[in-house]
Amino acid sequence: MAIFMNEPSRTFGEYLLIPGYSSANCIPANVSLKTPLVKFKKGEEAEIFLNIPMTSAIMQSVSDDKMAVALAREGGLSFIYGSQSIESQAEMVARVKSYRAGFVNSDSNISPESTLNDILVLKEKTGHSTVAVTDDGSATGKLVGIVTSRDYRVSRMSPDTKVKEFMTPFEDLIYGDETTTLKEANDIIWENKLNCLPIIDKNQKLMSFVFRKDYNSHKNNELELIDSSKRYMVGAGINTRDYAQRIPALIEAGADVLCIDSSEGYSEWQKRVLEFVREKYGDKVKIGAGNVVDGEGFRFLAECGADFVKVGIGGGAICITREQKGIGRGQATAIIEVAKARDEYYKETGVYVPICSDGGIVHDYHITLALAMGADFLMLGRYFARFDESPTKKVNINGNFMKEYWGEGSARARNWQRYDLGGAEKLSFEEGVDSFVPYAGSLKDNVSLSLSKVRSTMCNCGCLTIPELQKNAKITLVSSTSIVEGGAHDVLLKDNRQIL
Ligand code: IMP
Secondary structure, three states, X not given: OOOOOOOOOOOXXXXXXXXXXXXXXXXXXXXXXXXXXOXXXXXXXXXXXXXXXXXXXXXXXXXXXXXXXXXXXXXXXXXXXXXXXXXXXXXXXXXXXHOOOOOEOOOOEEOOOOEHHHHHHHHHXXXXXXXXXXXXXXXXXXXXXXXXXXXXXXXXXXXXXXXXXXXXXXXXXXXXXXXXXXXXXXXXXXXXXXXXXXXXXXXXXXXXXXXXXXXXXXXXXOOOOEOOOOOEOOEEXXXXXXHHHHHHHHHHHOOOEEXXXXXXXXXXXXXXXXXXXXXXXXXXXXXXXXXXXXXXXXXXXXXXXXXXXXXXXXXXOOEOHHHHHOOOOOHHHHHHHHHHHHHHHHHHHOEEOOEEEEOOOOOHHHHHHHHHOOOOEEEEXXXXXXXXXXXXXXXXEOOEEEEEEEOOOOHHHHXXXXXXXXXXXXXXXXXXXXXXXXXXXXXXXXXXXXXXXXXXXXXXXXXXXXXXXXXXXXXXXXXXXXXXXXXXXXXXXXXXXXXX
């Protein structure tokens, strides 16, 4: 006879936290959200920690290099999506690793033979008033001058005037080179009253700019997630098919951690990938596996050598796996069950394997609940897809700005294989949808706000760290009528905004 779980599986919206005693020391400024990303032995420290418990989903519509830089700057980590060619994924990883905070690639460039009119058109297009003049008009050509709005007067000059006639020529420029640090660049900018400092290589080729206006934004990132060489950290998703080629390419590109990306991870395929990594790299390469929703699946992956285990099937905002295949489990129950198995495994073996709650975060308080239920960190898709930094288009629909967000199991995401690998395999059914989510602005603003709520709730629970919250939180199920009580009720709202 089949095995029946007697309890229904439940999701975050069915629970609340009950406050604990908060001492005077319990203030948000004292809360640490630092959390282990990879397994460690009792008495030792994990080799990689996140400074905030957030990772961005392994999805085309969420995690590219731009997202990875923005999230690492706030202390979290992106897993660059694997549903693309090995070369392009490795390039994205390499771009994150070579990114230097404050050093911006020039996106307004022109050749000395172009005209004032070309400058005006470019300015209109990019919105930037500083234009690099390079021999071939590219972002990495030989720097021959710079044009800013101080170099020309539209009312007095013919639009045909050549750039080389009015640019500030290279001889008159102050510049930095490959060895210039951000601090030095900012000092040069201040001492010489510059608006920007071009950085060139030894062949006078343009590498980047440092802008005065960015000065403040580089100062306050004390949580940024960086490696021992001060480069941003980045993860990458892999699959169970081309891993023997993809993993070496990603490691070579500098990926700090890998994760097998699959909607169902309790399988021999995942075991084979984990064995491949351990045989080839020992413990040097860090790799997570998943997804599972019960203790049995967790133990299997932990015993196969996973560095962390991802939890969740069917709870993603774009996910229709439960409808299509009838598999899955409410996200809260899945986390509670897997956390129990993780703690038992730790007691037995002395090895702590962190678990990641993947998918289904709708409200900020769900983050706190997932942590309280035992998650060490979270993976979020819809949440990050809404921000400026996600790779998708911002569109206006009926007067509201939206961003596109599609599942990895949707036809849209899977098409890359058919196009890029030329495979003839036909998509038999979809496990994800293509959708819009409300545009929400910058990652930094939103992550700060969400985490300020998490810190505040943790203080209400009397907890200053995630392990304390996991140990001491008091969690209650709520009845459907008390959920109604939790929102505004029995009043007529003046402001009829719908809150998404
Ligand atoms: P969200 O944070 O609720 O949007 O969920 C994101 C998670 O949904 C991802 O990290 C994946 O685990 C999962 N996911 C991504 N694409 C699909 C899909 O097409 N079908 C089912 N689940 C998906």
